[in-house]
Amino acid sequence: MDVGSNTIHLLVATLEPEGLTQRLHAVEMVNLGAAVARQGELGAELISHTAALVAAMVALARQQHAESIGLVGTEAIRNAPDSQALVEQVKSLSGETLRVLTGEAEARLSYLGATAFKISSGQPATVADVGGGSTEVVQGLGTRPRSGTSLKLGSDQLLGAVQASDPLTSRQQVHAAARVSMILEAVPRSGDPGLLLATGGTASNLPVVLGKRAAATEAAVLGLRPEVGDAWTVLARDEVERCKDLAMNRPSSELASETGLSPKRARLMAGGILILLGLLDRYRAEELTVTERGLRDGVVLALAAARNRSAPAAG
Structure with a gap:
């Protein structure tokens, strides 16, 4: 999941030898960047709203039997002085950790996701x-x-x-x-x-x-759709x-x-x-x-690589 300056995107996919398949996607507009630009912070109301949306999307991923879930935040969250409050609320509501990416990490994951396969x-x-x-x-x-x-x-x-x-x-x-x-x-x-x-x-x-x-379609009500x-x-x-x-x-x-x-x-x-x-x-x-x-493809691929590294060796 990518919590960006304008949107929250969820990608649920299966990693196969030929690439990421069975791709399902959900998106919600949140306008975090505009809030930070206007008031210098996310603010308590937007933090609560965003954390609830993230938790709902995590629940959607679990309904699809996701084996690994990765949450990343980008520019607006990097710049917000109250971003830690968002990280804490996401953890409390979803049980998952929202990782705030550096610009360099975001760039490398985007490159990997765009070019893979x-x-x-x-x-x-x-x-x-x-x-x-x-x-x-x-x-x-x-x-x-x-x-x-x-x-x-x-x-x-x-x-x-x-x-x-x-x-x-x-x-x-x-x-x-x-x-x-x-x-x-x-x-x-x-x-x-x-x-x-x-x-x-x-x-x-x-x-x-x-x-x-x-x-x-950008959903008024959260829902996963096949990518088009x-x-x-x-x-x-x-x-x-x-x-x-x-x-x-x-x-x-x-x-x-x-x-x-x-x-x-x-x-x-x-x-x-x-x-x-x-x-x-x-x-x-x-x-x-x-x-x-x-970016989201890069996150999925990084999750898969981390699972492979932690898996016990055969034999």
């Missing part, structure tokens, strides 16, 4: 995980990350930084794009970036904006540019109505797309492979 051992790849409060960028070979960085640049964070209206004005778009370009200067560009992969809520919903697949869509979708740069036009030049309510995205997700698409276009510029790339695989 998909690319050859010697193939160079760059994985960008664009979240609500941060972006992790990692370069590696095959499924082995080599170098990476975590940036305080996310879809929600960017819109807040430019005090974005809905839709963004031309001035706000220019300001936001310039901010993205400046922050991405910290991303190393040495060597061959190889396959450029993007994961996270914005990336995985680009095919929805383009009408290539239907939006996944292909694991990977290759988009040309002009398709990402088209997403920008569709997401930024009209109210987000229109985008939500036309695509089936939730109003909150539709609103965040503008900021995330600007970050993805900035990454294409940074790497001088003409196509982007977007995937629904990423």
Whole structure:
């Protein structure tokens, strides 16, 4: 389970030799990042609400007979001075430990999850995980990350930084794009970036904006659903540019109505797309492979590896 700046995602899956199968997914919007940005902390009410949602999702995983459960928290929880209260409430309600990831650990798990079972051992790849409060960028070979960085640049964070209206004005778009370009200067560009992969809520919903697949339903009532869509979708740069036009030049309510995205997700698409276009510029790339695989897959694979290490040797 991934407790992020905008959402809580649960993935229940079975590890097979060919990959993670029988994938079931649940998602809830929580807006932790906005709360921390607005008031400097999560606050008691949001902590209680989030802990209850996490506990309910843990119960769903147990109903599916999950043998191992891993809970991770990302940027908003890293930044919140009262995050320990959330960790304690989650433990009390669910019996599970919420691990607050460092930016580096988040980046490496995202890289592992995005590339596992998909690319050859010697193939160079760059994985960008664009979240609500941060972006992790990692370069590696095959499924082995080599170098990476975590940036305080996310879809929600960017819109807040430019005090974005809905839709963004031309001035706000220019300001936001310039901010993205400046922050991405910290991303190393040495060597061959190889396959450029993007994961996270914005990336995985680009095919929805383009009408290539239907939006996944964000539950008003908690429930697990089979994951939809292909694991990977290759988009040309002009398709990402088209997403920008569709997401930024009209109210987000229109985008939500036309695509089936939730109003909150539709609103965040503008900021995330600007970050993805900035990454294409940074790497001088003409196509982007977007995937629904990423951090949660990496957590599942790490759990499986830990179980294998602790299992008694045969014989």
